[in-house]
Amino acid sequence: MSRYGVDPLPSLPGRITIWEVGPRDGLQNEAAILPVEVKVELIERLADAGHTVVETTSLVHPTWVPQLADAEEVLRRVKRRDGVRYPALVPNERGLDRAIGLGLTDVAVFASATESFARANLNRTVAQSLEMFAPVVARAREAGLGVRGYLSMCFGDPWEGEVPIPQVVAVATRLLALGCTELGLGDTIGVATPGRVTALLDALVGAGVPIGRIGVHFHDTYGQALANTLAALGRGVTTVDASAGGLGGCPYAKSATGNLATEDLLWQLAGLGIDTGVNLDKLVETSTWLAAHLNRPSPSRTVQALTPSAC
Template structure:
């Protein structure tokens, strides 16, 4: 037996090409308990780019007090040099101070992160939702003036661990307020992984009513309840063409007793390959990268594809 392959059969209603927005080095490693040396992170990013991932979010300029795992952001970008630059290598910035550090490091793209709920805005950003929009306004303006590409993440778009259900129109309003600052792309985040297929349709419709069309939307699903790929499929059928994923499924969920984090890039690529949707990614190179990273972290990848193809 050679290695298994999906049999290519085009699917109805899928776009011909999907852009994978790889979040493993940032969202993945930020939620891993192991400390990863900077040169390993740099090698990780280089391998991801070599495997065909065009867009790779490399790190975060959030205060090291909050995210010690990514305290080496400046060192990492210095190590990566040209590989870490340009509009396809965004970094996370929480505020103007983070933007300053990112600009100093010579990045070409940044991502801000807001909340769909008041409770999470208070817990994650230490201020109300309205105040957080005010905080982000000068970040987006200055980033644009510097010629950077800007993405807006919004968390808790499909439910909040403290507030419970979140009405889709409230989520759409919160997203639109950030997009109205002039961001280039929105990433709607199912931070706790509770979202399901109809919920995805409802939120995309609500966003469209608020003037944020699928051409500016990326989807960011966590696999906490096993829904990430089915939700992604629903989003693609609705016209979304940007999907966030983390190689090897790196990154746990801080809000559930689960080791399962982001949608695994490999499981997504398997589906896209099978459906004949172009992503530019070499699945074998990606699985090899995940197996290598799993060794570095000392824990098995939760990706089904990685498990099946590499035994871990």
């Protein structure tokens, strides 16, 4: 509950799920490589704070993401709780094999709405990347796993500029046609504004994508992440990605800055009377603890406001 009153707005959901990406998308872009013990404690702290989805790591070759080279050890050590999902990113069938062997119930694949980013991130065209993901998604679904299809560069691309909405819709519907159970729309370089968010969501729904299968992932490069989230909630989205302490970015898009801070999102949602099940005080404590391990203050405005000595 908000500490300064609750004033709901019409047409917003009463409850949403926060898809916490700090342990994966947050830490993968940090210069510091944290010990396994710290990563495990972070994941367990996030679950203790009330998160029901904690994206844990990325099962890619350590050459690509050295910050997450210890993925398997982290997943083996985490004490998984009933009612909490621990998805991991898998780039290919080998990554899926590792995920299944570790007993995961959820995985994610990472596609691009633009050719430039597909080549930079996956060394493939958009079509080739979807061909690579097809057997991954099919096998994951056969094994009973949930599969999130991340779609990056949904609003702007550092090489191509504005990304046309029909182009995003085309790739998004192909991801769902492969068998993805949900879709994560990524504003990878943080250039989206509320009108474009609304327009894209309307176009996706018009193309037959159920709004309940869409999650949003906003970066805060231009300070628009909260406004964009509010616009998405107004269109019926009930899954929002956020990162504890505002960690993260994208190692393949240098103009990308941090993710939407989970604490900042929680502060807004509390004032709107939207339930998440996540305890803000526990999360602020966790982000302050994590910032100490990273040897820098948390960029989250809410963390700074609630812990002035950490600024």
